[in-house]
Amino acid sequence: MNRRGFLKTSAIASLYPLLGACNEELRWQKSAYIKQKSSRVAVLAAASYGNGLREIIIRGIKLFGLEISGKRIVIKPNLVEFDPKGVINTHPAVVEAAIDSFKTLGAKEVLVAEGPGHRRDNEYLLTASGLYDVVKDHRVTYVDLNTDNVRLRDLKSSFTNLKQLYLPETLFNADLLVSMPKLKTHHWAGVTVSMKNMFGVVPGAIYGWPKNALHWAGIVGSIVDINSSLPIPRFAIVDGIVGMEGDGPLQGQQKNSGVLVLGDDLVAVDATAARLMTIEPQQVKYLNLSGEFLGNLERNKIEQIGEDPERYQQDFKVIERFSYLKKIIS
């Protein structure tokens, strides 16, 4: 591209966020456009759930220059169901390391919050998964987002007909929401990583279990609409030490990748996570839509500031209906 072409493209690109206000085809509000010219993601090696996770996470957070001191941090793990033989949830050791890391970096308060999507028995899920001991030992508050006080929030995009959603008050009172999903394939969405994990912020007491109102509205559109409309900045720490392939998010098989994936652009984090599973991000519908305005998914727009992701790439199996996700484009 010559200089004139570059300037022309740049000028058009700079107007892109404004198009939402004047083009009926676009389904997001101007204020929903948070995509940067490029994004950074850190894939960090973490071989096991043993010692050293705290240091890895602190190193990762520092790579992004996040200002943590004095902030109220909400950690949102993926705690959806419990199966003693399965690997459904974010491992408590990773959550523990994250709590410790944010405290070490000077957070004013760290909360752990989740609204389990399948099972509403919060006490059982917490104790069976081991997360209860973590929050108790670290004296952090656990908030059940399914039954929290709520506020009605206008959605900033319209990939569903929901228009508004009740969201937990805890989110509105925090400075940073840290999505901490498990690296998994998903039988409805293709993959479930940091953006699908946000289904857990939608209160079950209003929308039910298994958050069925979102399924009726459309899972793909719901993922995009929720992520476009959250009231506070986000960060992601993906537990990819042990993930799940096949019929996820509950009934798949264990698949080890030995990594944590961190980033402040959740689209770029999920795109990188998809590539780690040898899944083409552009084929994942929610990522494709989100890539228009919420973040970057193209490989050349994501600077990898940790390990080389290709070293940790694994071939995660997907169910038959998602076989097209394995057709690599980028």
Add this chain to the structure above:
Amino acid sequence: MLDEAIKLLNQGQNPDGGWGAVPGKQSNTESTALGLLALRSLADSSENPAVRKAEHWLSSSQRSDGSWPYGAGATAASWSTALALIALSDSGVEGERLVRAGNWILAQEGSKPGILAKLILALSFQKKAVHLNDDLIGWSWTPSSFSWVEPTSYCLIALKKIKSRLSAKAVKERVDQAELMIYDRMCEGGGWNYGNTAVYGDPLWPYPDITALALIALQNHKERTENQVSLRVLSKTAAITDSGLALGWSSICLALYGHDNSELRKRLEEKFVKTKFLGETKAIALSILAAGDRSRLFRV
């Protein structure tokens, strides 16, 4: 444990008379309905000002269409209407309120996939994801969504409790079909989870709290094989699920079916000592209702 649970419940009541999910949260209909049932199950409850305050909160938050919102900031009509109705059905509240609530419940139906969606699915070569009879209608959590076991169970209990005040034909039609829906959603081998038996052929497992609720809703079919099988599943799953919610509902259910629940109640007490049920109003209220013969409040 009982005295301490009652004390905790009383302490957690908000000044407006309702209860939040945990102390400090805004009042919601579910917690208030269960809190009220628990306090009303105690001796001399008619003299208890906390009972009158809770009844007042529930009465004053009923919407003009007869429904209740969930509360805690949410104002739309909700599934928790059935719980409010259960809680108020044996109280001195005006019968007209109960009738309005009952008729609202009768007017609500879980949605089912449209003809086009069914046609696409039938013509596709893809393996069917779930095997549910979606023609069977119960009740959903929110309007315009699918029927699920828990809201359907609450609605069945509520309708069965106040059926004499409503159109017998309308109640029978809805109850008969909703019961079929619940039986259709039974997990392989018995018991229930939120309402799905398998996905892509991989079976999903039953939860004790939902199994107990479904069995309470189906208590007038005690001799049916499905009930008997599911009672055994309830005992097995409750034996490995340590939580106030699971042990509370399971104890109430076993008592209603005339089974010994002493072991579950013992574990309920142990769990209370250990976690105080994380301060959850619902679980504390259920632990009170599980003691003595208080499960009678769920008899239909």
